[in-house]
Amino acid sequence: xxxxxxxxxxEVTEMGQEVTLRCKPISGHNSLFWYRQTMMRGLELLIYxxxxxxxxDSGMPxxxxxxxxxxxxxSTLKIQPSEPRDSAVYFCASSFGGRVENEQFFGPGTRLTVx
Amino acid sequence: GEDVEQxxxxxVREGDSSVINCTYTDSSSTYLYWYKQEPGAGLQxxxxxxxxxxxxxxxxxxxxxxxxxxxxxxxxxxxxxGDSAIYFCAERDSGNxxxxxxxxxxxxxIA
Numbered sequence: 311x312x313x314x315x316x317x318x319x320x321e322v323t324e325m326g327q328e329v330t331l332r333c334k335p336i337s338g339h340n341s342l343f344w345y346r347q348t349m350m351r352g353l354e355l356l357i358y359x360x361x362x363x364x365x366x367d368s369g370m371p372x373x374x375x376x377x378x379x380x381x382x383x384x385s386t387l388k389i390q391p392s393e394p395r396d397s398a399v400y401f402c403a404s405s406f407g408g409r410v411e412n413e414q415f416f417g418p419g420t421r422l423t424v425x
Numbered sequence: 426g427e428d429v430e431q432x433x434x435x436x437v438r439e440g441d442s443s444v445i446n447c448t449y450t451d452s453s454s455t456y457l458y459w460y461k462q463e464p465g466a467g468l469q470x471x472x473x474x475x476x477x478x479x480x481x482x483x484x485x486x487x488x489x490x491x492x493x494x495x496x497x498x499x500x501x502x503x504x505x506x507g508d509s510a511i512y513f514c515a516e517r518d519s520g521n522x523x524x525x526x527x528x529x530x531x532x533x534x535i536a
Contacts, residue, residue: 314467343523352528353468353513366523401467414524416460416467 312336314417316402322423328390331420334383335404343414344377344387345401353401359385360407371396392424429527431514436533443501445530447514450495454516457490458524459499462511471499471512501532509534 315334323329335342343358357367359379367377374393379385389396399421403414428450437443449457455476460468474481474488474497481488487500501508511531515524 353526355523355525358523403467413470413473414468416469418465418467 314402314404314415316417316420318420319418320421323392324425325393326391329392329422331387331400333385333402333417336415339404339406341405341407342379342385343403347399347401394424397422397424429514429516429525431527431530434531436535437504439504439506439534439536441504443504443532445499445512447497447527448495449516451516453518456517457497458515460513460515468513504534506534506536508532
């Protein structure tokens with residue numbers, strides 16, 4: 311099992327540019343989570359999906375952020391336009407609701423730097 | 426809202442025991458977790474405990490839960506340099522609800 315796959319691993323862009331982060335969850339998992347990690351705020355949940363449907367996007371900072379999950383094996387997080395304060399590590403995680411402990415498996419993260 | 430608090434730093438000598446503490450506010454928490462994050466990597470589940478338990482042991486790891494005080498701790502026996510990482514406490518109510526994480530405790534192990 312390859313685990314949760316995220317791409318790119320590192321992204322450096324200039325303020326105002328569009329950024330798209332990608333995630334492939336573990337096959338068979340039906341829940342997907344996007345988190346953002348910064349030194350100041352720790353790990354914050356941005357949005358999560360159950361069975362490809364967004365359930366709670368209250369953690370999305372503002373309208374510049376959007377997330378999609380067109381099918382069970384792919385999700386994107388888009389920032390348009392990007393700002394320096396968006397610089398962080400973005401994690402994707404997936405889980406299978408049928409398990410009692412519902413362990414979330416995390417991807418390696420995408421480190422985003424907005425100049 | 427729900428809140429999970431941890432101390433930010435802990436430093437121990439190799440071979441000693443480490444105790445990382447966590448407090449949470451949500452009285453309906455059903456599952457409590459400890460995750461480990463090594464440098465440049467994602468979070469990895471270490472262990473979890475159900476709220477109807479007060480202790481769980483797994484090799485060098487011991488989790489203690491005081492539900493009355495909403496206090497969770499992780500004890501690592503015989504701490505090794507490879508245990509140096511950030512440890513996150515997390516809780517959730519049930520089902521596929523998201524985890525609520527603390528800010529993490531950075532454990533440094535001194536050889």
